[in-house]
Amino acid sequence: MTALDIGARSQAGVAVEVVETTGSTNADLLARAASLDAPLLLVARNQTAGRGRAGRSWLSSSEGSLTFSLAWKFDGGVQRLAGLPLAVGVALAETLDTLGVQVGLKWPNDVLRDGDKLAGILIETQGAPGGGVWTVIGIGLNLLMPDETEALLGRSIASLPWLARMDRNALMAALLDGLAGALREFDGAGFKAFSARWNRRHAWQGETVVILDAGKVLHEGAAAGVDDTGRLLLDTHEGRITVLAGDVSLRMKAS
Numbered sequence: 001m002t003a004l005d006i007g008a009r010s011q012a013g014v015a016v017e018v019v020e021t022t023g024s025t026n027a028d029l030l031a032r033a034a035s036l037d038a039p040l041l042l043v044a045r046n047q048t049a050g051r052g053r054a055g056r057s058w059l060s061s062s063e064g065s066l067t068f069s070l071a072w073k074f075d076g077g078v079q080r081l082a083g084l085p086l087a088v089g090v091a092l093a094e095t096l097d098t099l100g101v102q103v104g105l106k107w108p109n110d111v112l113r114d115g116d117k118l119a120g121i122l123i124e125t126q127g128a129p130g131g132g133v134w135t136v137i138g139i140g141l142n143l144l145m146p147d148e149t150e151a152l153l154g155r156s157i158a159s160l161p162w163l164a165r166m167d168r169n170a171l172m173a174a175l176l177d178g179l180a181g182a183l184r185e186f187d188g189a190g191f192k193a194f195s196a197r198w199n200r201r202h203a204w205q206g207e208t209v210v211i212l213d214a215g216k217v218l219h220e221g222a223a224a225g226v227d228d229t230g231r232l233l234l235d236t237h238e239g240r241i242t243v244l245a246g247d248v249s250l251r252m253k254a255s
Contacts, residue, residue, distance in 0.1 A: 014039040014070070014180055023049035025069035026124055026138040033126045033134040036071055041176055043068040047140075064144040064164070066172065070137045072183050078125055078133055083191025083230025085109040085121050085245070087182055088137055090194045092119060093201050095178035099171075101160060104203030107223070107232045108245040111141075112203045113158035118142055137179070192228040199225040208253040209234070211243055219243065220253065 015038055022028055025042045027049075032040075047067045074080055089105045096103055096111075103119075104112045111119035122138040143164035163171060185193055199205070204223045211219040211234070221236035231242040232250070 014041050014176060016041045016043070016176075018043045018045070020044075021046040021048065023047070024138075025067060026122060026136050029069050029071040029136045030124055030126055030134075033071060033136070034129055036073070036134065039073070039180070040071045041068060042071075043172060064142065064159075066139075066141040066143060066168070066175075068139055068172070070139075070176070070179060071134055072137065073128055073132055073134050074187060075132045080190070081123075081125065081133070081135060083194065083226075083228075084135065084137075084186060085123050086198050086226060086230045087186045087191055087194040088121050088123070088139070088179065090197045090201070091178045091182035092121075092139070092141075092175070094182075094197070095175055098178075099163065099166075099174065101163065103201070105198055105201045106203050107226060107250055108230070113160070115203070116158035118158035118160070139175075141175075190228075191230045195226055195228045195230070202226075204250075204252065210251050210253050212249045212251060218248065223250075 017040065019042065022042075022044045025044050025047060029036075029040065029042055044067050085108050086105070089109060089111055092111055093103050093105060101113070104115075106112050106117075109121040109123075110117055111121075119139060119141040124136045124138070126134045126136070128134050142159045144159050144161055182194075202223070202225050205225060207223050209221070209223045210217050211232075219234055219236060219241065221234040221241070224233040224235050224240065226232055227242060231244055234241050234243055
């Protein structure tokens with residue numbers, strides 16, 4: 001692996017730190033949020049306690065994945081952040097597109113490649129001293145997926161072996177520039193600026209899906225994209241409804 005050394009500050013105007021090993025880059029930045037005064041990217045070559053949504057573990061390795069978190073401050077309260085995970089998904093997809101990789105998006109926070117999960121997004125927040133809110137945007141991007149990891153997970157996982165051979169500094173810099181631009185756009189216009197772009201990449205458009213809460217089916221219907229606030233549009237037998245992300249899970253209905 002090419003060593004990560006993208007400098008103390010990127011062209012995106014974000015401070016950058018790289019560590020060899022940590023438990024969770026999200027947890028590290030949340031612990032430091034009260035003392036931050038500018039955006040900060042934390043990249044870990046090895047992450048031993050990475051997390052996904054609902055407390056799920058995220059398995060990663062220095063050779064096989066790129067794991068990082070970006071701390072970014074927004075003015076106002078957390079209500080302004082509706083749709084932010086989806087906007088981050090759009091930013092990742094658009095950046096990967098410039099690198100020759102076509103991906104799809106699954107509501108609310110997954111990036112898919114040929115139907116399998118390629119990247120996950122976890123956003124956590126903490127109030128900022130003096131007002132506003134710090135968001136910590138954690139991202140895990142699969143580059144190489146060993147057979148033993150897929151066996152451990154019990155499902156196939158997407159990978160990008162040709163990007164694994166790319167200079168990691170250039171890859172990380174491209175992702176950071178794309179994210180920083182998207183976050184500035186989101187700060188000014190909210191998710192409305194991203195909804196049509198997300199819908200164009202909706203991997204499950206028109207598919208019959210179920211919404212689960214703690215394993216219980218809450219809704220079933222055809223996935224019809226998202227609205228301008230990031231809520232999932234679901235066409236059910238009773239008509240169209242909207243679904244908030246929260247702690248619910250989206251699954252394709254078994255045939």
